[in-house]
Amino acid sequence: MTFQEMNPTIKFMTVTLLMFGLAFMYNPWTPLAVFIGTLILQILFSNVNWKRWGLFMVPFLFTALGTLWTTLVFGKETSGEVMFTLFGNDVTVENVILAATLSLRVLAFTALSLLFTLTTDPKRFVYSLMQQGKLSPKIAYSVFVGFRFFPILKHELMQLYETHALRGVRLETRLDHIRHVPNLIIPLLAGSIRQAERIAFSMEARGFTGEPRATYEVVAITRNDFLLASLLIVLFGVSVWIGI
Amino acid sequence: MVEAEQLSFRYPEKQSKVLTDITLQLTAGRTLITGASGSGKSTLFSLLNRLYPENCDGIVTGKLYLFDRSYDTYAAGEVNRRVGTVFQDPDSQFVMQTVEEELIFTLENFAVARDEMMTRVATILAELQLTDYRDRVIHDLSGGEKQQIAVACALIGKPEWLLLDEPLAHLDPETSTRFVQWLDNVAQTVNVVIIEHRPFLWGGFFDREVELVNGRINYDGPFVARPDYTFSPVEVTKGNVFLFHVPQLNKKTFNLASSKLTVAEGDLIAVLGRNGSGKSTWLKSLAREHQEVGLVPQSPAHLFITSDVSRELAYGHNRPIGDIMNRLGLGPFRNDHPLSLSHGQKRRLAIGVMMLSNKRLIAFDEPTAGQDEVSLRALYELMVERIRAGQTVLFVTHDLSFARIANTYYLMHEGYLSGPYDASLWNETELLQAHGLLLEES
Amino acid sequence: MLKSWKLKEIVLLAILSVVFAVVYLAFVHVGNLWAGLIGPIAYEWIFGIWFIVSIIAAYIIRRPGAAFLSEVLAATIEMMIGNAIGPRIILVGIIQGLGAEAAFAVTSYKRYDLWVLMLAGFGAAATSFAYTYVMGGLAALSPTYVATMFALRATSGMIIAGLGGKILSDLLLRTGALEGYAIARQGRVHG
Numbered sequence: 044m045t046f047q048e049m050n051p052t053i054k055f056m057t058v059t060l061l062m063f064g065l066a067f068m069y070n071p072w073t074p075l076a077v078f079i080g081t082l083i084l085q086i087l088f089s090n091v092n093w094k095r096w097g098l099f100m101v102p103f104l105f106t107a108l109g110t111l112w113t114t115l116v117f118g119k120e121t122s123g124e125v126m127f128t129l130f131g132n133d134v135t136v137e138n139v140i141l142a143a144t145l146s147l148r149v150l151a152f153t154a155l156s157l158l159f160t161l162t163t164d165p166k167r168f169v170y171s172l173m174q175q176g177k178l179s180p181k182i183a184y185s186v187f188v189g190f191r192f193f194p195i196l197k198h199e200l201m202q203l204y205e206t207h208a209l210r211g212v213r214l215e216t217r218l219d220h221i222r223h224v225p226n227l228i229i230p231l232l233a234g235s236i237r238q239a240e241r242i243a244f245s246m247e248a249r250g251f252t253g254e255p256r257a258t259y260e261v262v263a264i265t266r267n268d269f270l271l272a273s274l275l276i277v278l279f280g281v282s283v284w285i286g287i
Numbered sequence: 288m289v290e291a292e293q294l295s296f297r298y299p300e301k302q303s304k305v306l307t308d309i310t311l312q313l314t315a316g317r318t319l320i321t322g323a324s325g326s327g328k329s330t331l332f333s334l335l336n337r338l339y340p341e342n343c344d345g346i347v348t349g350k351l352y353l354f355d356r357s358y359d360t361y362a363a364g365e366v367n368r369r370v371g372t373v374f375q376d377p378d379s380q381f382v383m384q385t386v387e388e389e390l391i392f393t394l395e396n397f398a399v400a401r402d403e404m405m406t407r408v409a410t411i412l413a414e415l416q417l418t419d420y421r422d423r424v425i426h427d428l429s430g431g432e433k434q435q436i437a438v439a440c441a442l443i444g445k446p447e448w449l450l451l452d453e454p455l456a457h458l459d460p461e462t463s464t465r466f467v468q469w470l471d472n473v474a475q476t477v478n479v480v481i482i483e484h485r486p487f488l489w490g491g492f493f494d495r496e497v498e499l500v501n502g503r504i505n506y507d508g509p510f511v512a513r514p515d516y517t518f519s520p521v522e523v524t525k526g527n528v529f530l531f532h533v534p535q536l537n538k539k540t541f542n543l544a545s546s547k548l549t550v551a552e553g554d555l556i557a558v559l560g561r562n563g564s565g566k567s568t569w570l571k572s573l574a575r576e577h578q579e580v581g582l583v584p585q586s587p588a589h590l591f592i593t594s595d596v597s598r599e600l601a602y603g604h605n606r607p608i609g610d611i612m613n614r615l616g617l618g619p620f621r622n623d624h625p626l627s628l629s630h631g632q633k634r635r636l637a638i639g640v641m642m643l644s645n646k647r648l649i650a651f652d653e654p655t656a657g658q659d660e661v662s663l664r665a666l667y668e669l670m671v672e673r674i675r676a677g678q679t680v681l682f683v684t685h686d687l688s689f690a691r692i693a694n695t696y697y698l699m700h701e702g703y704l705s706g707p708y709d710a711s712l713w714n715e716t717e718l719l720q721a722h723g724l725l726l727e728e729s
Numbered sequence: 730m731l732k733s734w735k736l737k738e739i740v741l742l743a744i745l746s747v748v749f750a751v752v753y754l755a756f757v758h759v760g761n762l763w764a765g766l767i768g769p770i771a772y773e774w775i776f777g778i779w780f781i782v783s784i785i786a787a788y789i790i791r792r793p794g795a796a797f798l799s800e801v802l803a804a805t806i807e808m809m810i811g812n813a814i815g816p817r818i819i820l821v822g823i824i825q826g827l828g829a830e831a832a833f834a835v836t837s838y839k840r841y842d843l844w845v846l847m848l849a850g851f852g853a854a855a856t857s858f859a860y861t862y863v864m865g866g867l868a869a870l871s872p873t874y875v876a877t878m879f880a881l882r883a884t885s886g887m888i889i890a891g892l893g894g895k896i897l898s899d900l901l902l903r904t905g906a907l908e909g910y911a912i913a914r915q916g917r918v919h920g
């Protein structure tokens with residue numbers, strides 16, 4: 044029983060639910076508890092690549108800090124006992140609590156979404172959305188085509204550099220290459236659009252009509268999915284209780 | 288399957304019709320479609336499998352019935368379950384990442400039972416001797432390999448009709464002989480319509496021929512066999528000699544050995560070898576390493592950087608372009624967008640672009656693919672002019688009749704380049720056989 | 730809604746979403762670092778970037794739903810390729826997409842000139858700001874600060890998304906790659 048194996052649609056719905064719930068909690072303890080609880084669950088039920096986790100987390104630490112101090116400095120006038128003054132703004136207890144809540148909320152949100160992102164294979168997610176979420180196959184398969192575009196874009200870009208070199212555009216230094224990028228963006232996009240069109244033709248030529256279809260990949264729902272979902276919901280319940 | 292009466296078709300951004308007054312009934316059997324490059328063959332195919340007119344906003348007049356129903360009563364993709372298509376361009380007919388996924392995608396569209404899918408995939412790959420490619424990423428395959436996979440995809444759904452747009456153009460001689468024999472078997476149960484510039488390669492395969500001239504039907508009747516065209520060797524006068532070095536290159540599934548190429552000014556060189564032996568990889572490497580090499584890649588569209596034919600030819604120099612444009616049959620299209628040309632036209636445009644360059648060595652990757660005889664003669668003349676002017680011309684081809692024009696030969700085999708050979712190569716049966724260059728007695 | 734769409738239009742929509750998901754994500758990282766220094770207002774003047782796919786998709790494809798769908802798809806893909814805001818970003822996409830879509834709906838999907846595109850940029854800015862106000866707890870900030878934020882975001886939506894989206898699409902049209910989409914059809918009707 045791991046989050047990797049969990050049905051992506053169910054996982055997605057649960058995580059989203061928790062985030063919404065969090066948005067209505069105005070005390071610092073609930074987001075803190077959710078943050079810690081999510082980490083514990085993630086350690087227990089998935090193999091976390093902490094390096095990646097950290098890499099994704101760092102930018103949001105900045106956001107959390109930013110939120111903290113803007114809320115303190117630009118906080119609304121509130122009545123109550125002034126604790127200290129920051130850049131000419133009187134900071135009350137209420138201000139501090141709010142600032143802590145908002146910035147911890149950022150952290151809790153991030154932890155929850157990393158729980159989802161780091162354990163979900165995009166392709167499986169789309170299959171599951173198609174099978175459980177009634178997502179239109181037209182959209183689902185267009186998204187698959189979209190995923191394939193990451194390597195294609197990279198390849199097209201290299202191709203463009205080669206073409207331009209063959210046609211006499213001389214790029215010697217690395218700086219030249221960077222300066223040349225704007226000349227490449229429109230051709231790159233135009234090339235991708237043409238390629239997308241041809242892929243759409245091929246889909247049709249292979250008999251793709253966009254109607255419900257047989258699928259080889261089956262993403263099932265199992266009892267474990269509900270167990271994991273319940274765990275997350277229990278975590279949220281406990282966190283709310285801590286906050287009161 | 289097809290019943291057309293006074294059918295005409297025009298692309299929305301162009302003034303003149305591509306197809307005019309087509310009255311045609313395709314009945315069961317094996318039909319050959321011929322016609323000069325740009326005569327509208329591929330366009331006709333796209334109407335037959337209903338990609339057009341809907342997908343290009345094209346303007347259709349007249350009657351077109353597919354399986355006794357007007358074309359406009361079909362939903363997108365519907366008729367394609369009965370009609371399999373292999374497009375002309377090997378690069379742009381795939382949807383998924385790997386060969387296996389692509390085949391499964393097709394089976395899913397046909398609502399094949401899940402437990403049957405894997406057997407069907409294995410069977411078709413085995414039949415076409417493509418089993419080794421099952422897990423390969425399609426994008427990384429060679430032109431000829433892609434084309435074979437496309438055939439597998441078209442056939443796995445067991446269509447009633449099969450449309451093949453120049454299926455042999457990118458295949459090596461041995462593979463194409465094998466393919467024709469194999470299709471001969473398959474065509475017992477499926478009806479085929481094939482576009483081909485070299486009917487010779489098909490022996491007695493066809494029972495009917497339809498010829499298009501400028502978008503009109505010029506001939507419709509029994510197939511008449513005719514001999515292949517022939518080209519004779521060019522006399523060359525060699526000048527100074529220089530050396531090119533191509534370094535070793537390792538890819539996931541393929542290694543190119545390092546090679547040295549000694550070329551003389553004014554020489555005409557052909558490089559031959561099997562599909563997937565590494566010719567294109569080698570050429571790209573050669574052009575990347577040496578600035579004095581100009582290359583027309585196997586997918587010529589990659590070369591274009593402007594938005595009309597005459598500007599494309601004139602780009603980056605101030606030599607006159609009119610002569611070359613007309614000889615390559617591109618005059619009427621001078622203001623068209625390079626990417627809206629037919630396949631053969633695109634390839635000729637790319638050839639024209641390189642012919643106008645002053646690179647020391649001009650290299651062409653399969654310039655002969657999909658060209659009609661007139662275009663090949665023009666190509667021949669242009670090549671001769673270049674070598675007379677002291678440049679060196681090198682080309683890769685699977686067309687053994689055209690290959691005869693060369694003076695020097697190199698052979699590619701599993702990443703190893705061997706050579707130079709002279710014209711006596713053609714008598715060395717074993718060598719030819721080892722490189723897939725022997726056509727079955729015909 | 731998708732019934733009348735051509736497959737190639739949907740595929741184009743997906744491709745645009747993928748391309749702009751990458752752009753969006755890049756700008757999130759730019760914005761984030763900066764936001765650490767000057768607070769959430771750091772995003773405001775570049776906020777238009779995050780609406781641009783709506784405007785481009787609607788302008789090229791010209792069908793009801795194009796603006797909305799492309800924004801939602803871009804957001805979803807952004808999440809999957811590593812925006813740690815996570816599933817919430819899809820909601821953001823839905824809300825921004827609705828704002829842009831509204832502008833086209835108001836004109837009954839008949840007009841696609843610069844003003845309508847800028848209106849779409851404004852619409853996305855308005856709805857997305859409403860969302861930020863609630864979720865980011867902006868009620869806790871002083872009204873002048875909030876008003877400045879909104880003014881910046883609205884301008885950015887109109888200029889970067891509206892005007893910028895139009896310029897980019899028109900450049901693409903000139904390459905000939907959009908023949909066979911509604912944007913080219915319009916041009917042909919008017920000669």
Ligand SMILES: Nc1ncnc2c1ncn2[C@@H]1O[C@H](COP(=O)(O)OP(=O)(O)OP(=O)(O)O)[C@@H](O)[C@H]1O
Pocket residue numbers: 298301305322323324325326327328329330331343375620623627628629630631632657
């Ligand atoms: N997508 C397109 N848009 C506009 N014009 C086109 C398009 N495709 C082809 N044409 C034009 O229509 C004509 C017929 O093209 P088509 O591709 O059908 O020729 P073809 O007979 O298949 O030639 P080839 O043997 O070179 O492949 C050409 O003059 C070409 O310029």
Ligand SMILES: Nc1ncnc2c1ncn2[C@@H]1O[C@H](COP(=O)(O)OP(=O)(O)OP(=O)(O)O)[C@@H](O)[C@H]1O
Pocket residue numbers: 427428429430431432457459538539540541560561562563564565566567568569585
């Ligand atoms: N990027 C890549 N990654 C892995 N393998 C590759 C890549 N590009 C090419 N290959 C493989 O290298 C081999 C040589 O490819 P190449 O395109 O050079 O063949 P070719 O001789 O030009 O064949 P053809 O006659 O079919 O065009 C093929 O087996 C191909 O699958």
Ligand SMILES: [Mg+2]
Pocket residue numbers: 328329330375452629630631
């Ligand atoms: Mg053709």
Ligand SMILES: [Mg+2]
Pocket residue numbers: 429430431566567568585652
């Ligand atoms: Mg090749």
